[in-house]
Amino acid sequence: MFKRWDKDIKPSEITPEASFLNRRQLLQGAVAAGLLPSIMSSVEAATIPANGTFEGVTKWSGSTTEKVNSFQDITTYNNYYEFGTGKDDPAANAHTLKPSPWSVQVTGAAGKTGTYTLEDILKPHALEERIYRHRCVEAWSMVVPWVGFPLGDLLKRFEPTSQAKYVQFFTLNDRAQMPGVRYPVLDWPYREGLTIAEAMHPLTMAVVGLYGKVLPNQNGAPLRTIIPWKYGFKSTKSIVRIHFTDKQPETSWNMAAAQEYGFYSNVNPNVDHPRWSQASERRLGTGLFAPRIPTQMFNGYTDQVADLYRGLDLVKNY
Amino acid sequence: MTPRWVVVTKVGIWAACLTPLVLLILAGAGVYGSLGANDVETILNVCGKTGLNLLMLTLSVTPIRRSTGINRLVLLRRLLGLFAFFYLVLHFLTYALLDLGLLYPLIYGATALGISPSQQLLADIAERPFITVGFLGLVLLIPLAVTSTHGFQRRLGRRWAKLHRLVYVVAVLGVVHYWWQVKSDTDVAEPALYSLLLAVLLGVRLHHRSVNAKAAVAAANAGVQPPQPREKASH
Numbered sequence: 001m002f003k004r005w006d007k008d009i010k011p012s013e014i015t016p017e018a019s020f021l022n023r024r025q026l027l028q029g030a031v032a033a034g035l036l037p038s039i040m041s042s043v044e045a046a047t048i049p050a051n052g053t054f055e056g057v058t059k060w061s062g063s064t065t066e067k068v069n070s071f072q073d074i075t076t077y078n079n080y081y082e083f084g085t086g087k088d089d090p091a092a093n094a095h096t097l098k099p100s101p102w103s104v105q106v107t108g109a110a111g112k113t114g115t116y117t118l119e120d121i122l123k124p125h126a127l128e129e130r131i132y133r134h135r136c137v138e139a140w141s142m143v144v145p146w147v148g149f150p151l152g153d154l155l156k157r158f159e160p161t162s163q164a165k166y167v168q169f170f171t172l173n174d175r176a177q178m179p180g181v182r183y184p185v186l187d188w189p190y191r192e193g194l195t196i197a198e199a200m201h202p203l204t205m206a207v208v209g210l211y212g213k214v215l216p217n218q219n220g221a222p223l224r225t226i227i228p229w230k231y232g233f234k235s236t237k238s239i240v241r242i243h244f245t246d247k248q249p250e251t252s253w254n255m256a257a258a259q260e261y262g263f264y265s266n267v268n269p270n271v272d273h274p275r276w277s278q279a280s281e282r283r284l285g286t287g288l289f290a291p292r293i294p295t296q297m298f299n300g301y302t303d304q305v306a307d308l309y310r311g312l313d314l315v316k317n318y
Numbered sequence: 319m320t321p322r323w324v325v326v327t328k329v330g331i332w333a334a335c336l337t338p339l340v341l342l343i344l345a346g347a348g349v350y351g352s353l354g355a356n357d358v359e360t361i362l363n364v365c366g367k368t369g370l371n372l373l374m375l376t377l378s379v380t381p382i383r384r385s386t387g388i389n390r391l392v393l394l395r396r397l398l399g400l401f402a403f404f405y406l407v408l409h410f411l412t413y414a415l416l417d418l419g420l421l422y423p424l425i426y427g428a429t430a431l432g433i434s435p436s437q438q439l440l441a442d443i444a445e446r447p448f449i450t451v452g453f454l455g456l457v458l459l460i461p462l463a464v465t466s467t468h469g470f471q472r473r474l475g476r477r478w479a480k481l482h483r484l485v486y487v488v489a490v491l492g493v494v495h496y497w498w499q500v501k502s503d504t505d506v507a508e509p510a511l512y513s514l515l516l517a518v519l520l521g522v523r524l525h526h527r528s529v530n531a532k533a534a535v536a537a538a539n540a541g542v543q544p545p546q547p548r549e550k551a552s553h
Contacts, residue, residue, distance in 0.1 A: 069355075076354070077355030085505045087354070087355075087356070088354065140359070185505065275446060275447070275448055275498060277446075280433050280438070284355045284356055288346060288353075288358065288416060291419040291422040292417070292418070292419060294433055
């Protein structure tokens with residue numbers, strides 16, 4: 001059981017945002033004045049903190065104001081089939097995952113391919129907390145305060161070429177760390193893909209934490225993606241490889257059941273799953289007697305993302 | 319007089335069968351345990367699986383009785399069957415009332431929801447094969463539950479046994495409902511296990527019938543009366 005104080009405190013609550021900014025300005029000013037060596041200007045650089053709690057996380061202005069789900073709900077009810085197919089399996093089994101040391105292989109149509117350590121990957125990025133709606137294809141949803149940065153900022157550093165029309169992501173596939181991959185439930189490793197425009201979209205996040213803390217193993221430590229207008233399975237947990245390609249890449253659930261899980265998998269109340277309705281969803285944590293809520297087109301992010309799909313038949317391209 | 323062991327066993331069955339419900343209520347009230355993040359799904363799953371388990375147990379009574387020769391086991395069958403029905407009704411009510419919110423328009427007002435639960439229910443039953451199949455199974459159980467009394471058993475005579483063979487259809491529908499509900503063809507260990515169990519339970523009966531039929535033919539060839547099955551309503 002989680003203690004009360006584990007749940008609710010965000011670093012941004014401990015230190016008011018104004019103090020962050022002041023401190024930063026102070027340091028920048030000090031650097032500019034030559035009072036401090038210039039290396040100190042990298043105070044914003046993201047690292048995985050040893051004590052498990054991020055510092056200097058700014059709050060993104062676009063966050064939803066809906067009630068945020070508890071840390072308990074977010075970390076004990078999710079799908080991560082590499083640790084078992086039950087919703088509580090990831091929380092029970094993911095302790096065997098070793099998120100450090102970690103490295104990510106970058107391959108395909110990019111100028112700077114190669115293997116990068118997690119530290120290399122995070123270094124230049126400032127972390128922010130973004131509260132997004134999270135809609136599972138199974139018709140339940142949560143509201144989650146993710147910690148991360150725009151994925152596009154990371155992908156740009158690898159200098160994708162004009163051939164890079166799509167990006168594919170791979171999850172770790174290691175029997176020693178993941179009991180679930182002994183069973184051929186999916187064609188391991190888990191893989192997902194986005195068009196380059198989707199991957200570069202400012203809402204698409206590279207995530208390293210939630211609730212101001214380092215991402216728990218069961219939620220995809222140490223690095224995952226979040227694409228808030230798509231069903232949850234379109235994001236990739238515990239990423240070990242990023243591949244730029246000119247062809248629409250293979251994606252795990254599409255490989256398992258193409259007629260049920262399309263490449264796009266945008267949240268869409270008008271296109272039902274063949275076996276259940278997507279018109280409404282159960283918002284977890286709202287109580288036993290709370291009604292389902294209507295599902296919103298693009299999970300409520302239509303204004304930001306509809307342009308990506310102009311002229312595309314969203315019924316055919318589900 | 320009902321033998322003492324039957325009374326004791328029946329009390330045990332009542333206690334065992336009510337345990338899942340009591341645990342759900344304690345968890346829901348926050349007294350003991352927890353329904354988890356998706357409370358409605360937990361209730362739905364516990365009731366559905368308990369109902370299916372009890373249905374399988376009901377179907378196991380006759381093969382166990384035949385192989386052990388403890389004929390009085392049949393006295394427990396109705397109780398197990400009725401508890402199966404009870405949990406499957408709760409399973410349906412959880413889906414209709416809590417998940418879809420059939421009563422929500424009364425509580426929150428029809429316009430607050432943006433979706434009509436009653437229309438969704440009808441659409442689900444008509445269009446979602448796994449719900450159609452599950453609903454059909456539950457509907458077919460109703461006449462069996464109603465006619466489970468001694469009175470009906472006596473009044474219907476041979477037709478009672480025939481009617482109650484519907485339980486095979488219900489069990490098959492229940493397992494199909496479970497297969498079609500899982501997210502994809504990837505998560506099938508449990509439905510596969512139920513299918514296997516059901517196949518064994520039905521296979522045992524077919525084998526029993528063919529053995530009996532052969533015995534009847536052999537007896538007829540030998541010019542003697544075929545042995546009557548020792549019991550009627552043999553399923």
